[in-house]
Amino acid sequence: MSSVLIGGVDTNQAQLAYALRLFAEHPEQWDRLTRDPSLVPAAVDEVLRFEPIAPFMARLVAEELTVHDVVFPAGTVLFACALTANHDLEVLEEPNRFDISADRGDAKLLTFGAGLHFCPGAALARAELEEALGFLAERVTTFELAGPPRYDTPSGVYGLLELPLRFETATVGARP
Numbered sequence: 001m002s003s004v005l006i007g008g009v010d011t012n013q014a015q016l017a018y019a020l021r022l023f024a025e026h027p028e029q030w031d032r033l034t035r036d037p038s039l040v041p042a043a044v045d046e047v048l049r050f051e052p053i054a055p056f057m058a059r060l061v062a063e064e065l066t067v068h069d070v071v072f073p074a075g076t077v078l079f080a081c082a083l084t085a086n087h088d089l090e091v092l093e094e095p096n097r098f099d100i101s102a103d104r105g106d107a108k109l110l111t112f113g114a115g116l117h118f119c120p121g122a123a124l125a126r127a128e129l130e131e132a133l134g135f136l137a138e139r140v141t142t143f144e145l146a147g148p149p150r151y152d153t154p155s156g157v158y159g160l161l162e163l164p165l166r167f168e169t170a171t172v173g174a175r176p
């Protein structure tokens with residue numbers, strides 16, 4: 001139970017903070033989202049792809065394994081990096097461009113892990129992020145960084161301690 005609570009709270013709040021930071025750094029992407037709310041699910045996917053807040057997955061090698069001619073003896077602790085995999089130049093076009101309307105094809109997102117330990121909260125995380133970004137996109141017309149973000153020390157989840165933002169709001173439904 002505690003792993004569900006810990007895994008479900010810090011992760012989502014950190015991923016939402018990263019989303020806001022990314023949109024503050026890419027105002028043209030925020031503008032696109034505010035004008036077309038149908039892009040909310042794609043925006044969530046792009047945020048999750050671009051900067052996963054839990055980029056490393058640990059695995060213990062059970063039997064000797066060879067990957068690209070590198071031998072990993074049984075007992076090796078491996079860290080697979082979702083951030084790097086999500087930016088694989090061999091799989092995606094322009095992976096280092098943050099673009100909520102890019103066609104990413106059927107490239108697999110590794111942000112929630114893979115296999116037996118795939119994050120059981122993935123659907124809930126997506127739903128919460130969609131709810132939050134959809135809510136804000138209807139009300140916040142522009143926002144920008146009002147100072148440098150302060151990052152927490154990495155502890156599995158890469159959170160933010162401070163995210164100063166300056167923003168302007170509009171009445172819901174008032175935008176052309």
Ligand code: HEM
Pocket residue numbers: 003004005007008009011012015052053054056057058111112113114115116117118119120121122124125
């Ligand atoms: C943006 C939000 C989230 C991200 C990026 C995230 C990411 C991850 C990752 C990378 C793993 C390890 C997967 C692996 O080793 O293959 C994981 C596991 C886990 N996550 Fe999430 N997670 C998120 C939200 C949530 C939520 C909302 C919950 C619960 C309500 C949750 C509960 C868990 C639990 C219990 C595990 C351990 C699963 C296992 O070891 O079998 N996570 N998550």
